Amino acid sequence: MSRKTENSLPSVTDSAAFFIDFDGTLVEIAPRPHLVEVGPEVLDLLRGLSARLNGAVAILTGRPLATVDGFLSPLTLPAGAEHGAVRRDAEGMVHRDFEADAMTKVGEALQVLADEHGELELERKESSVALHYRQKPELGEIAREAVYKAIEGKPDFHVMDGKMVLEVKVEGLDKGLALEAFMSETPFAGRVPIMIGDDVTDEYAFAAANKAGGISIKIGEGETIAQYRTDRAGFMNWAKAFADAGR
Numbered sequence: 450m451s452r453k454t455e456n457s458l459p460s461v462t463d464s465a466a467f468f469i470d471f472d473g474t475l476v477e478i479a480p481r482p483h484l485v486e487v488g489p490e491v492l493d494l495l496r497g498l499s500a501r502l503n504g505a506v507a508i509l510t511g512r513p514l515a516t517v518d519g520f521l522s523p524l525t526l527p528a529g530a531e532h533g534a535v536r537r538d539a540e541g542m543v544h545r546d547f548e549a550d551a552m553t554k555v556g557e558a559l560q561v562l563a564d565e566h567g568e569l570e571l572e573r574k575e576s577s578v579a580l581h582y583r584q585k586p587e588l589g590e591i592a593r594e595a596v597y598k599a600i601e602g603k604p605d606f607h608v609m610d611g612k613m614v615l616e617v618k619v620e621g622l623d624k625g626l627a628l629e630a631f632m633s634e635t636p637f638a639g640r641v642p643i644m645i646g647d648d649v650t651d652e653y654a655f656a657a658a659n660k661a662g663g664i665s666i667k668i669g670e671g672e673t674i675a676q677y678r679t680d681r682a683g684f685m686n687w688a689k690a691f692a693d694a695g696r
């Protein structure tokens with residue numbers, strides 16, 4: 450997976466399209482999912498980028514659409530939510546490409562474990578489930594066993610080992626496909642995609658941005674196929690400078 454990763458961020462032009470991950474990129478990681486804080490500087494940055502790029506700014510996140518909208522209110526941006534399974538295009542149309550009850554049984558099985566261990570937190574989304582063990586990392590192995598057991602014999606499901614979380618999502622839907630779908634539509638089409646993210650789920654979108662001749666930026670540590678690496682503050686400053694230059 451490794452390729453040469455540089456530390457100084459590249460210059461960007463008005464022909465860019467920004468794809469930005471939420472947790473760990475736009476906001477700092479928090480002890481629990483509902484505890485993240487969205488500062489005014491985040492909303493200001495998104496407004497500035499969107500204005501400069503004629504709306505070619507999308508959020509690519511593992512969160513449900515309604516959750517990310519709540520955090521970014523009053524903004525309602527184009528978004529690939531639930532790791533790309535639920536996508537709202539620039540016109541506000543929402544695309545879902547999975548069976549509505551696909552994850553019900555997996556969620557039920559993991560809920561039993563979460564009820565047994567109060568420190569485990571289960572997020573049940575439309576198309577995926579996330580079992581968090583950040584409150585008690587020692588429960589990680591028990592969580593992992595339960596997750597793999599819950600998807601046994603279900604080749605349509607895929608497990609992602611995220612930041613203190615195991616997520617089961619529908620196989621074949623990912624942030625990379627969401628990025629590609631955006632790039633085929635106005636106002637993204639014809640632009641240079643720039644993907645910024647911090648976690649394993651972002652690697653799919655880094656691959657899509659790289660393939661399209663774009664730019665990929667990894668936030669923080671960890672193996673990556675991204676071309677550049679920085680920390681959250683480095684990204685925020687770099688993106689703000691670009692957005693401010695267009696005001």
Ligand SMILES: O=P(O)(O)OC[C@H]1O[C@H](O[C@H]2O[C@H](CO)[C@@H](O)[C@H](O)[C@H]2O)[C@H](O)[C@@H](O)[C@@H]1O
Pocket residue numbers: 470471472473477478479480481482483485509510511512513572579581583611612613614616648650
């Ligand atoms: O694609 P992302 O926007 O990065 O979302 C990935 C998952 O992020 C959330 O979990 C992570 O952030 C939490 C808040 O900082 C943290 O408590 C947790 O340990 C992290 O794994 C979110 O809860 C998931 O639904 C997202 O899929």
